[in-house]
Amino acid sequence: MSETKIEIKGLTKVFGKNPKGMMKHVDAGISKEDLLEHHGHVLGLHDINMELHTRKIEVVMGLSGSGKSTLIRHINRLIEPTAGSISVDGEEVLKMNDAQLRRFRQEKTAMVFQKFALLPHRTIIDNVSFGLKVQGKEKGFIHDQAMHWLERVGLKGVEKHYPSQLSGGMQQRVGLARALSCDADILMMDEAFSALDPLIRSDMQDLLLELQEELHKTIVFITHDLDEALKIGDRIAILNGGRLVQHGSAQEILLNPADDYVERFVADVNRTRVLLAKSIMVDDKPEDQAQSVTVNEDETVDNVLHALLSEDGSYVIVEDDKGRKVGYIDKETLAETVFQAEQKSAA
Amino acid sequence: MFYDQEVADMEWLTEFPSLTRGELRGFRKSVDESFRSFTQEYGESLESFFDPLLNFLIWSEKVLLAAPWPVVILAIAALAFLGSHSWKIVFGVVASLLAIGYMGMWDDTMRTLSIITVCTIVAIAIGIPLGILMARSNRLQALITPILDIMQTMPSFVYLIPVVMLLGIGKVPGMIAVIIYALPPIVRLTNLGIRQVDAEVVEAANAFGCTAWQKLTNVQMPLALPSIFAGVNQTIMMALSMVVIASMIGVTGLGQPVLKAITNQYFSLGLLNGLAIVAIAIIFDRVSQRYGLRIQKHRQGGHHV
Numbered sequence: 187m188s189e190t191k192i193e194i195k196g197l198t199k200v201f202g203k204n205p206k207g208m209m210k211h212v213d214a215g216i217s218k219e220d221l222l223e224h225h226g227h228v229l230g231l232h233d234i235n236m237e238l239h240t241r242k243i244e245v246v247m248g249l250s251g252s253g254k255s256t257l258i259r260h261i262n263r264l265i266e267p268t269a270g271s272i273s274v275d276g277e278e279v280l281k282m283n284d285a286q287l288r289r290f291r292q293e294k295t296a297m298v299f300q301k302f303a304l305l306p307h308r309t310i311i312d313n314v315s316f317g318l319k320v321q322g323k324e325k326g327f328i329h330d331q332a333m334h335w336l337e338r339v340g341l342k343g344v345e346k347h348y349p350s351q352l353s354g355g356m357q358q359r360v361g362l363a364r365a366l367s368c369d370a371d372i373l374m375m376d377e378a379f380s381a382l383d384p385l386i387r388s389d390m391q392d393l394l395l396e397l398q399e400e401l402h403k404t405i406v407f408i409t410h411d412l413d414e415a416l417k418i419g420d421r422i423a424i425l426n427g428g429r430l431v432q433h434g435s436a437q438e439i440l441l442n443p444a445d446d447y448v449e450r451f452v453a454d455v456n457r458t459r460v461l462l463a464k465s466i467m468v469d470d471k472p473e474d475q476a477q478s479v480t481v482n483e484d485e486t487v488d489n490v491l492h493a494l495l496s497e498d499g500s501y502v503i504v505e506d507d508k509g510r511k512v513g514y515i516d517k518e519t520l521a522e523t524v525f526q527a528e529q530k531s532a533a
Numbered sequence: 534m535f536y537d538q539e540v541a542d543m544e545w546l547t548e549f550p551s552l553t554r555g556e557l558r559g560f561r562k563s564v565d566e567s568f569r570s571f572t573q574e575y576g577e578s579l580e581s582f583f584d585p586l587l588n589f590l591i592w593s594e595k596v597l598l599a600a601p602w603p604v605v606i607l608a609i610a611a612l613a614f615l616g617s618h619s620w621k622i623v624f625g626v627v628a629s630l631l632a633i634g635y636m637g638m639w640d641d642t643m644r645t646l647s648i649i650t651v652c653t654i655v656a657i658a659i660g661i662p663l664g665i666l667m668a669r670s671n672r673l674q675a676l677i678t679p680i681l682d683i684m685q686t687m688p689s690f691v692y693l694i695p696v697v698m699l700l701g702i703g704k705v706p707g708m709i710a711v712i713i714y715a716l717p718p719i720v721r722l723t724n725l726g727i728r729q730v731d732a733e734v735v736e737a738a739n740a741f742g743c744t745a746w747q748k749l750t751n752v753q754m755p756l757a758l759p760s761i762f763a764g765v766n767q768t769i770m771m772a773l774s775m776v777v778i779a780s781m782i783g784v785t786g787l788g789q790p791v792l793k794a795i796t797n798q799y800f801s802l803g804l805l806n807g808l809a810i811v812a813i814a815i816i817f818d819r820v821s822q823r824y825g826l827r828i829q830k831h832r833q834g835g836h837h838v
Contacts (some may be wrong), residue, residue, distance in 0.1 A: 264739055292742035303737035307755045307829075316751070317741045368741070 191240035191372065191404040192261060197270035198234075199256055199428075202227030205268040218427050230256045232428045234270070240371075241402040243394075245419030247409055252425040254408045258374050261406065262295045263287060274372070292321045296365035300377040302357045304349040310360055311336065311345035317368035335363040339393065355386035359393075366397070373405045380409065391418050412451060416460050424448055437465040457527035458487040466523050467504045467513030478503050483512055487523055490515065572699050583705045590651045590704055597643040605643070606630050613816065617823035625819070629812040638787065638809050645776055645786035645813065648704075652711045652772045657765060660716050664723025664764075665749065674724065681717040689714055689778050697782055707784030711775045718767035726760025727753050762825035769817045773810060787813075 200208045200221075208227045218229040231253045238244045248254045259265040260272055263279055272279045274294060282290060296317060304313045314332040323331075336345060339359040349357055358378060365373055375394075379387045395418055398405065409415055415422050416436045423433040424447075432444035440457055443449040464483035479499035481490050483506050494502055494517070502515040552560070597605060606627060613626045633642050667674045689710060696706040730753050738748045754761075780788025787806045794803030 262740055264736060288742040288744065290742070291740060295740070297737065297740040299733055299737055301733050303731070303733040305734065305752065305755075320741050320743050320747055320751075374740075 189240050190237040191275065192238040192406070193273045194234055194236050194238075194257075194260070195271045195273075196233055196235060197257070197260060197272065198232055198268050199230035199253075199260070199265065200227050200268045201230050209269055229428050231260075231267075234430050236423060236430060236433055238404065238406060239421065240404050242420040243398060243405040243407055243418050245407045245409060245415040245422045246425060247412065247415045247419075247422055248425035249410055251427075253428040254410075254425050255376055256428075257425065258376055258406055258408050261372070261374060262291050262297070292317070292368070292370075294370050295372045295374055296368040296370040298358070298361045298365045298373070298375045298378040300380055302349070302354075302361045302381075304357060304360055304364075306349055308348075309345065310341070310347050310349065310352070313349065313360055314345075314363045314367055316364055321368070331367045331369075332363070335367040336360075338366070338397070339363045353386075355382050355390065358382060358390060362390075362394075366401075371404055373403045375405065375407045377408050377410070379414065380411065387414070394418060412455060416455065424451065436460055437462060441465060458491065458524055461487045461523065461527070463487065463490050463502070463504045463515065464512065466519055467502075467515050468519065469513055471514050472501045472516040476500060480505055482507065487520070487527075491520060491524065494520065568695065568698065576699055580700055580705070583700070583709070586651070586655065586708060587705050590648060590708060593647040593651055594644055597647050598640060602634060602639060609816075613820045616820040618827065619823060622819050622823065626816050629816065633809050633812060636805055636809075638790075638806060641785070641787045641790060641806070642809055642813065645773075645788070645810070648708060648711065648776070648779075648784060648786060649769065649772050649813070649817075652708055652715055653765070653769050655708075656712050656715045656719055656768050656772070659712075660719030660764070660768065661723050661761065664720045664761075665727060665754075667720065667724040668727035668753075677720070681720060684713055685717045689775065693778075693782055702783040704784060707779035707782050710782070711772050711779050711784075714775045715768045715772040718771060719761070719764040722760050722764030722767065723757065726757030726764075729760065730756040759825055759829045762821065762828070766818060766821045766825065769821065770814060773814045773817070776810060 198209070198212060199205075200212060202208065203226075205227065208221065208225055211221060211225060212229060212232060216229075218232075221227050221229050234257060246254045246257055256265060260267055261274070261279070263272075263282075267280070274290070277290075279287075279290065305316065308316075311329075311332050314336055315328045318328040318331060333345070336342060339362050341356060341359050341363065344352065344356070349360065352360065358381075361378070379390045382390060391414060394405075407415075407418060419436060421433065421435055422439055424431045424439070424444075426447050432439055432448050437460075439448060440452055440455065440460055443452060462483065463481055463485045466487065467483070477498065477500045479493050479497050479501075480503045481493055483504050485493075490502055493499075500517060502520070503511055504513045504515060506512050551557075600608075609630065610623050610627050614620075614623045617623070630642075633639060663677070667677055692713060693706070693710055696709050700706040700709070734752055734756065735748065738752045743751065776784070776786060777788040777791050780786065780792050787810050790806040791803050791810075793799065794806070
């Protein structure tokens with residue numbers, strides 16, 4: 187089981203002139219619409235409780251206005267909550283004084299922004315160095331680090347350029363390099379790839395996954411794109427109207443949507459590409475079956491189907507990474523899963 | 534009889550209910566007298582307070598007047614080139630300075646140049662920090678904005694009165710009048726420039742744990758620079774336009790011959806000195822605008838590899 191890196195408890199944010207005064211209505215369960223209409227305050231987040239696991243990609247997903255950007259800004263206290271608490275590695279973020287908070291932001295967290303937020307008057311290398319310079323690190327070290335991370339994100343050779351000379355995708359690589367060079371445990375990405383073209387977005391997602399395999403940071407990734415969430419998220423939290431509706435793995439959310447909203451949200455997903463062998467396998471070995479095919483438990487249903495058909499097997503043995511048998515899938519289950527997936531997508 | 538009675542009743546509508554002449558005289562007298570006693574008590578210490586300013590001005594005047602004219606022209610041309618990187622502008626600068634000298638206005642022009650320089654430096658030294666403070670606090674902005682409005686719209690002759698009462702006639706009161714008039718644009722545009730810096734970039738600075746100072750020097754000031762520069766340009770122009778008025782209280786320079794021309798109806802004298810002021814204004818403006826454009830060349834998108 188993963189350990190908790192960031193723990194959020196009872197987090198509520200009300201925007202307006204007298205947020206504290208609105209808490210009694212919020213606690214009484216007033217809706218976002220009523221609070222706005224009758225009291226002129228906006229309910230940004232309501233009673234969010236969640237644990238974000240260490241070294242995982244935690245995706246926070248929701249449509250615009252769902253409070254996802256507000257939520258991520260509470261983790262490093264760019265926004266002060268109206269009520270609730272946030273702790274990182276057991277340390278209360280809200281109890282920090284200014285100096286402690288600055289240290290925390292410098293050393294524990296790094297952020298990547300939707301519109302890149304680079305310094306237009308500084309060269310690329312200076313932009314990547316920014317976080318370390320703020321930390322007051324030694325010059326040679328900063329340069330080495332910045333060059334290292336620029337190379338890691340595939341941007342060697344542009345260090346003397348200015349941001350306006352680069353394409354959007356390249357600028358966001360700079361943003362990523364700037365965040366990574368800080369060597370912080372927590373990487374916060376606020377719709378980091380949303381402003382990019384689909385192809386470049388896909389490249390950036392692959393880059394992030396590749397980097398994560400090696401770096402194992404705790405990544406909080408905000409997006410409004412479900413496909414993106416399913417592709418990169420170890421776990422996904424779905425926000426709606428400032429409330430947390432569901433938090434779990436892609437499998438859990440697809441198989442057991444918490445409510446109608448989530449169900450409608452995931453309706454268009456091609457399940458066979460997301461559901462994994464381990465989600466549909468059973469413990470009992472099918473009887474009287476001769477020809478078997480072996481697959482890894484983390485293969486998608488799509489791939490399982492392909493393996494079974496191409497090798498002309500009659501059932502599937504599922505193994506874990508260490509080659510131990512963990513379950514079986516027979517033809518009927520597979521057919522049923524694919525059929526259901528088609529049905530749901532069509533609905 | 535009846536009609537008169539009615540008119541008398543309605544008098545408060547047709548005649549504005551004002552203080553009587555005697556009351557008004559008393560009011561003005563008490564204000565004037567208390568200010569006069571204030572001047573008598575503090576005038577001298579105030580004067581010595583402004584001594585460094587005076588010394589700065591006298592020194593810069595001496596330097597400009599004592600230096601041989603070719604050296605001055607070369608120096609100004611070099612500055613113009615450093616600022617604008619444009620030979621066209623440098624040529625214009627040299628040509629207009631030569632014309633000014635040929636028409637016998639060299640000394641007055643040097644005096645005007647030195648007071649403009651000193652006043653602009655002082656206005657920048659006061660205005661930029663004030664603008665930064667204003668950008669940080671909405672309350673301070675609400676407080677200072679009306680004061681700036683007053684400074685800009687109050688007829689300059691009005692605040693010349695207390696300044697002259699306090700400090701007498703001479704260079705220092707002139708400078709103070711010029712600075713009061715020239716200060717508002719730099720304050721306003723510094724404030725505006727900092728407030729207009731892209732919120733996401735400022736947020737990024739916060740997210741990386743910048744101190745207020747790091748944020749100011751690395752992000753806010755550099756990104757507000759074009760706006761601040763427009764403020765400096767405006768401040769210089771305002772200072773120049775005060776030169777003639779300031780000459781009424783003893784500031785030497787191009788303003789004095791203009792003043793003489795007004796009182797004696799010497800058209801050509803007025804026109805020549807007026808044109809010299811225009812020439813200086815255009816030099817300052819073009820050079821500073823070009824410089825402003827150069828420092829923000831990376832701002833615009835597009836590829837200029």
